[in-house]
Amino acid sequence: MRGGDRSGRDPRLALEEAVSLAHALPGLDVVGSDVVRLPKPHPGMLFGSGKVEELRALIEAEEIELILIDGSVSPVQQRNLEKAWKVKLLDRTSLILEIFADRAATREGVLQVDLAALSYQRTRLVRAWTHLERQRGGLGFVGGPGETQIEADRRAIDEQMVKLRRQLDRVVKTRELHRAARAKVPYPVVALVGYTNAGKSTLFNRLTGAEVMAKDMLFATLDPTMRAVTLSAKGTNPFDVILSDTVGFISDLPTQLVAAFRATLEEVLDADLILHVRDISHPETEAQAQDVESILEALGTDESIPRLELWNKVDRLDPAEAEAAANRAARRDDVYLGSAVTGQGLDALLARIGAELSEVTEETTLTLPFAEGRARAWLHDQGAVLSEEVTEEGTRLSLRWTARQADRFAASFPGLIDRPVPTPAPAAPPTRWEP
Structure with missing residues (x-):
């Protein structure tokens, strides 16, 4: 109901x-x-x-x-x-909490759901016991059974939440190590976001050859899935990216889940490009898109990250509806109409992604004074150093890094670099997709 x-x-x-x-x-x-x-x-x-x-x-x-x-x-x-x-x-x-609990497959997913459920339970528990708060003992400073029960239950939940947060911190540190390892292979990250059941996992599977659960079902994907892939569209050069398939958003997403799954959605916050997949065949596709944008805003997504939209499931529209959708899409520079099932429209989308990301990876040469040991250590930690040699002026480094890494380096160590000129990154495909 x-x-x-x-x-x-x-x-x-x-x-x-x-x-x-x-x-x-x-x-x-x-x-x-x-x-x-x-x-x-x-x-x-x-x-x-x-x-x-x-x-x-x-x-x-x-x-x-x-x-x-x-x-x-x-x-x-x-x-x-x-x-x-x-x-x-x-x-x-x-x-929604029950569904997430059932779908969580990774250790982090399970911990996030448990934490969200306890947060929700704690709020409702306190309110549920308010009818007992007036039951007090003979002396005003002695709490009655209602207050005692509230405090005991609240304390038990708080202790369990502390344990979960500690376990989650350890898992998050492991994810940070994985993210640091990916940084040594400086492929840009493309995050797939969208309303639940919009077709993100179907698109992910088509582009990567993976077997992520993709069904006509809400929240078919819960835990994030990432895959390095070389994309190739007709008429363009191959380009390497890491695709990230994320949990689907939904209207009135519980605030506990928005907070608890922030770590899971960090791949979106760190993405070099966000691809918003929309079910264009749904009667309320505009409202769904607004829900997605609201959640991205709540997560604190950087507005400078390039965003594209795939109006998916065009194969479900009748010819007149498809023509109308094509006319609307043509009026926007960031929208592509297509189908993850049939492959329609993906060539143009992939070419645009390649154009957007071609400026993300860049190579340059930098000579650091010997006194700049911290800067050199930072570059090695980022996996940006291709080679280095000692010269009379200092340490000469050959670098390959993302524009974002270069910006962070310039901010952290001012005066050491001018912004380098972007050059295409070499291809090293673990997976290949051609339409």
Whole structure:
């Protein structure tokens, strides 16, 4: 069921997405769905007494065991509805957390989900116990059982969250080592982002030959997948990139998950180019695109990172709709219309990616004074040094690095370099794709 209208979208389409969320959780058999319009949600029961009784009769007749509400349900409302209906109830945030918990495959993914779930539980736990806070002992400074229970439960959750954060810090350090190792092969990173089920994993598989889970299902991809690949479009030279397939975004993504998955989405923050994959066949593709942009903004994505859009799934449009979409795309310089399934339109997109990234890798020669040991160590740590020799003036270094590394070096060690002239990076393909 969908309670209320949070975003002004078509409630039927929102309900369809909610049902898709339910299908994304294994073991659930959806027996029915409906839009429940609430001019004013009841503070204690969410629904009015008549609707609660109507739904209770339906739940008993269909022998329903779980109710999903696509919206926010307070702890008090959840407790009262579960008592009235005698079934388990999940709101939108709880359902998304359940899906993420089921899909997490890596150690980091599992820890991130557990941390997000505890953060959510802690907030609801405190609110759920507020009805006991007035129960105090005879003396004003002695807390009653309600306060004691709140503090005990809060402390237990806080201790568990501290343990998870420590474990997560160790995992993140491992990821940083992997990222440092990738920096020694200075390929630019292309991050695929987009609304869930937009076709990112299908595109990733087509370009890399990987076998990432790609299904017509929300949150088919959870943990990030990266693959070095040489892309080659007709009429262009091959170019090497690292593709990163990320978790799909969704409207009203729980704030706990935005924070908890920040480390997972660091590949987006560090990307040299962001490719926003949109399902152009979806009726609310514009609203979905806005949700993606909002989350990227919340993550603190650098606006200077080049962005391109692939309006995907054009093969699902009828000829008239496809022509209209092509006309809209033609009016924008950063949009490409195509299909990850058929390969339509990918040649032009890949050529544009190659043009955008050709200025990312560059080679130069730099002579450092012997006293600049820290600068030399920094360059080696970044994997930017191809060779070096000692001269009378200092250490002469042959470098290959990204424009971003060069900018960071100039900022960290002012006066040592002028910005070098970009030159094409040599190709060293681990994988090759040709349309």
